[in-house]
Amino acid sequence: MTYLSIENVDKHFDRGGVRSEVLKDVSLDIAQGEVISIIGHSGCGKSTLLNLIAGLTEVSSGGIQLEGREVNGPGPERAVVFQNHSLLPWLTVYENVNLAVAKVFGRTKTGAERHDWIMHNLDLVQMSHAKDKRPTEISGGMKQRVGIARALAMQPKILLLDEPFGALDALTRAHLQDAVMDIQKRLGNTMIMITHDVDEAVLLSDRIVMMTNGPAARIGEILPVPLERPRNRIELAGDRTYLKCREAVLKFLYERHRFVEAA
Template sequence: MSNSNPTRYIDIQGVEQTFKTRKGNFPALRDINLTVAKGEFVTLIGHSGCGKSTLLNLIAGPGPERAVVFQNHSLLPWLTCFENVFLAVERVFGRSETRIQLKVRTDAALALVGLTAAAQKRPGEISGGMKQRVGIARALSMEPKVLLMDEPFGALDALTRAKLQDELLDIVAATQATVVMVTHDVDEAVLLSDRIVMLTNGPAATIGEVLAVNLPRPRHRVALADDPQYQHHRKAVIDFLYTRQAHVEKAA
């Protein structure tokens, strides 16, 4: 990550990734060039196997300045919601802050995602959507410079997914977080993003197109449903994924 230039908060230049398999080397990504500005929300979209999660993992690396939210919430089932978040807070800030300060941080993170009332419940006692909110709270509690999200709402039903998308819009507006998110959902990408990065089909996937989403914030899904600009962006992504990439596959 680059801290000196706000327009290049994340700077990826000429990145490639090859995996060794039993059948030989598998080129997952090639010639990836991407910059992300501070406070920007960028989504990565493409067909299965195009290397979206691989690219997200390359950005993640080690260190608490980058927090990851997965599709699987990965909560410890024997701990309460509070304790799951507190564990992350203690790991990052435990050497510099008192236990009271750590508790305040944990409470604030749970309040940010609307889970104060569920703080003492265990994962088995709450819904799937609430579990994902705990995962988001845990990530935000670490005050990461970059929030990385790998299809965080992919396993949820449509109504819960829509609710959490709306909540994520509010959270990002409140925290001014820099977000890179993997998704398969075109509408989700257009609703949330400042830019949509479209990857070509694998193997040796690369960035085929980057679409700037010129929709004012705050955004409201009901108001956007009939918005011509929203429909224009949606069509552009669908055209890339299901028309242009389909032609590439047939030509190959």
């Protein structure tokens, strides 16, 4: 059985009697523990597709199943990390993570067990030292680490990342990419990430899903990334397979962009 199955999904929005077709006939099977990147030009429905998987938006037709069960609403087995960390500014780092832990494990873990679980997930992202700080007292990269810790603390089956590093400087982004690779290696999470960064997609992914331009966007190509793990960005800089994958994604995006300009 496929772990996550997206079958012939369409999504449209109706506003003021006008229908906007966002996604058309999108089908994709994802294996347990796989890392998938979704890439494409702005307006191609990447975030909409992620929201459909998260259950934050309903499909117009088709269906999404996780372990054979229909996805028809949000649930803790699908945790989302947005580009904006979405931390509550009046709560500490510890308290922000506790929000998720209390909601998911409030009836199944004791107070001591919940505390240990919060600290465990802060340790995973190297943020336990800042547990008593508030979001205004830490950097943007640290806020994203806390957002990832909060998502991981829900013990999700799938981690959904919506351009989680897009607002960060290049060095912070690189450190967080390495952290996410390390966490995924240790936990074996299934991850689906939206990105505009070609190098990020190739570095992190097992497969890259390339979307056509909207409206009515589809999956244009799916590119396997046959690079062994663990991956080292310095060693891969001149790797022929890495460069070939990077070239394939750039070619796809360039040709789609040229199509838009010609239209």
